[in-house]
Each structure stands twice: as C-alpha cells, then as structure tokens.
Amino acid sequence: MPVIEVRELTKRYGATRAVDGLSFTVPPGLVTGFLGPNGAGKSTTMRVVLGLDRPTSGEALVGGHRYADLPRPLHRVGALLDAGDAHPGRAARDHLRVLARSNGIGDRRVDELLERVGLGSVAGRRVGALSLGMRQRLGVAAALLGDPEVLLFDEPVNGLDPEGIRWIRGLMRGLAAEGRAVLVSSHLMGEMALTADRVVVVGRGRLVLEGPVSELVDRARREVLVRAPEPGGLVAALERAGGEVVPEGERWVVRGLDAPAVAGIAHAEGVLLHELTPRGASLEEAYLELTESVVRHRAEGVAA
Ligand SMILES: Nc1ncnc2c1ncn2[C@@H]1O[C@H](COP(=O)(O)OP(=O)(O)OP(=O)(O)O)[C@@H](O)[C@H]1O
Secondary structure, three states: OOOEEEEEEEEEEOOEEEEEEEEEEEOOOOEEEEEOOOOOOHHHHHHHHOOOOOOOEEEEEEOOEOHHHOOOHHHHEEEEOOHHHOOOOOEHHHHHHHHHHOOOOOHHHHHHHHHHOOOHHHOOOEHHHOOHHHHHHHHHHHHHOOOOOEEEEEOOOOOOOHHHHHHHHHHHHHHHHOOOEEEEEEOOHHHHHHHOOEEEEEEOOEEEEEEEHHHHHHHOOEEEEEEOOOOOOHHHHHHHOOOEEEEEOOEEEEEOOOHHHHHHHHHHHOOOOOEEEEEEOOHHHHHHHHHHHHHHHHHHHHHO
C-alpha cells in the first residue's frame, strides 16, 4: 500500500496553476525521486502533503489520511524543506530540544540524532554559525525526531559539497532500506539516477512519467547512425520497416529501429555499411526531452 497518495491534485495561485491534476504514489521501502524543472510544482505538492498549503481541488494523503487529520504528525511524516528555518541565535542542540519537547520527545532522542547526523561535536554552536551543510544536517535531524515512516526532502543537495551530497544520498538509501517511504525532489536527473529507485517526473504541474528509473532510459529516443557509400534502396527499405531516416552530413540517422534491425535490412538489400553506430540519449537528455515536450505541448495548447 502506498504511503503517500496524491490524487488529482490541483493548486492554483491566482492565475498560476502550480499543480494541475497531479496523481502519483510513494511506496514504502523505496526512494522516489520527484523530478521536474524549476517551477514544475514540486515544492507546492510537498507543501500540500505536509498540510502547509490547501489544495484547490484533489487531495494528498499520508497513510490514508490528510495531514491535518494525522494524530501525531511528527511521528508519521518528517520533512526537510528549507535549511534556513532554524532560529540563527539558538544553539543547534537547543533548536532540536524545543522541537522535541513540543512534541513530547525526550532529550535523549535529540542527542542520539545529533550523533547520527554528525553534529555531535558542534551541538553547542549557534545555528547561525553553522555552515550550510551543517544546517542541512540539522534539518535532517529535525525531520527524523519522531522516527517517521515517511520522509520528504525538497532539493536536499542544493549548495552541498561532494561529501555532503554523498552523505545525504547514503542517508536516504538507508532510510528506505529501513522500510520508510522517501520522497526527494530535484531538478537534476543525474542526481536522481544515483539515489532513487523510481521517479515521478512532473512538468508544469502535470505528471509526465511515473515508474522505475529504467523506464525513463527506455523512453530515451534511440537512434542509429548509418554510413553507406552506396545506399541504393536502403533508405526506402528502412522506411518500409517503420524507421524514420534523416540525413546528417555523410550519414543517415535512423530512428525507430535498433542497430541489429538496420544491419539485417542492409544485409537483405545487399548494401555495404561503413558505419553502424547506436546512439542512445543519456538519462539527462531523456528527461529533458520528456519535460520539454510537455512544456511545448502545453504552450501549443495555450496558443490554440
Ligand atoms: N505562494 C505562491 N504564490 C504564488 N505563486 C506561487 C506560490 N508558490 C509557488 N508559486 C508558483 O507556482 C509554480 C510552481 O512552483 P513550485 O515552487 O511548486 O515549483 P518547483 O517545482 O518546486 O520549482 P523549484 O525547483 O524552482 O522550487 C511556480 O510558477 C511558482 O512561481
């Protein structure tokens, strides 16, 4: 059973549809990457899941309930939205203690978490004197206070150095391995390929794709570059087989057929090939292509 369920969610701010009929689920035990370009509606969706924003229509449920109806929300859902939300003048430890006490959580849990996120030695330091990476770790500790089964991270690697990025990745993988549902937003596909088991891709507030990371790769446009000094009937035969053939310099770009199929057709036509090169899109390209096509379609839709 999915732990987070977003159903037909729409959120408008005036004329802006930040989220537009979005549905997806976040299952337990996996890291789900929430991907989309800037302004795609990721933060808005997360805020609605956390009850910080009200949907215009549709709903977002955690364990079958709206956030507002969860009895002990901090014990069900933890979130890292913005590293800058702690009081700068307060010591890191005290920041967590205040949060913990107001939720009936003891100081021992605070000390345990400070160690877990690697802030044990700087726990007495003012929040304002912590580096961005340390504040990010403090935010993670706050999210984990109630030992929640669901975790939301909004662009957690922003501004972190490579060591901090590695740490966050390992942490998210570990939390999922403990059976928790982890939703992490990013606008970088490469980052998600290293961290997520599955992805929910959004563009302009709408769902573009939901599924395993590998599905995105499969969606990548695949091409075969072909060079044949005497092509004869090759192009026509490739087109008959369903390929789309476009000249590129001295070569042909074939789409819709894989390299073995192209080789087989060339052989059947008796055409000698000097080159047969499969060209696959990278994950980042596949993702950009997907989100761009959504943006284009929607722009055309608006113009029509
Ligand atoms: N409180 C608000 N008032 C008005 N417009 C808003 C508000 N919050 C978000 N928006 C708009 O809604 C759209 C979606 O924003 P959102 O922050 O959810 O996107 P995002 O995918 O998280 O992008 P980013 O990666 O830039 O954070 C944007 O056009 C944004 O300007």
